[in-house]
Amino acid sequence: MCSLLVAVPALALQPPAAQSEFVPAAPGASTEQLPAAPLVIAAYAFVWVAAMGYVWTIGRRLTKVEDDLRALERKAGKAAR
């Protein structure tokens, strides 16, 4: 009896089994309640924004490094003279 009292909630709290494969939808399947399009668009948009944002940060940092290199090379050239 005790083991049943422990086992039933323990089994009930288990998460549902994970999917092991995707199955194509049957034609004429029921419509969705929560619109999926905004979620799909947001996911794709984030990927694009993140990638472009990273390229922009690399460009900005590279410009600064190149400017510092040129300034230091000019200083070094003046000191050598």
Add this chain to the structure above:
Amino acid sequence: MKRLFAPLVVIVAILFVAVPYLIAEAPYESTMGLVQKIFYFHVPSWIAMYTAIAVCTVASALALFGNRKDADAYAVAAAEVTVLFGLMGLVSGPLWGRKAWGVWWQWDVRLTTALLMELIFIACLLVRKYGGPGSEKLAAATALFGGATAPFVYKSVDIWRTVHPKTSVVPELLKGSMPGSGLPFALSAVAFVLLATLLMLLRVNLAKRQMALDELYLTYEDGTV
């Protein structure tokens, strides 16, 4: 490497223009419908992250044990790209989960360990930035630790009972469980891996220019110039 750059840019651009059309044509999944199409960016972003983790782990080992300065440039580049693509996966996943599971987030083993792995690589970058002199070695050690967690994160869905789809989903898809889905997924994965490679090459170039600047500063301060 420089000769690879322009062709890589062209190939990645072509793929990222073509792949969305193929994804739009792919069939809907029976239980999830339209939202399942996030899969075509979500999984490839993790594949790209794992590619970057592999590069980071090898480069960090070479920098730490081989004492190779150029390896350090690859390690930092790969660590940043790892964090970037991990972020893509951690944002696209909850957007998918909100519809598929009804919740934005679940503290199940795959999601939790993936978040922890991302935090390890963020820690690696923070150590490098704020750790002071010699922090490159500590960052390399942190990256090795992050790389060691990667196989556990991948296999977690097969070992523990979890709400996240299992690793068999992708092989089954490529074998034809959902006709019309294999090609867009494969091309998207290739596009993401090539994009990760491209971004790593860009970042390596920045790291090498930074090293040249540091060398010049040291030489100038020494007074030998």
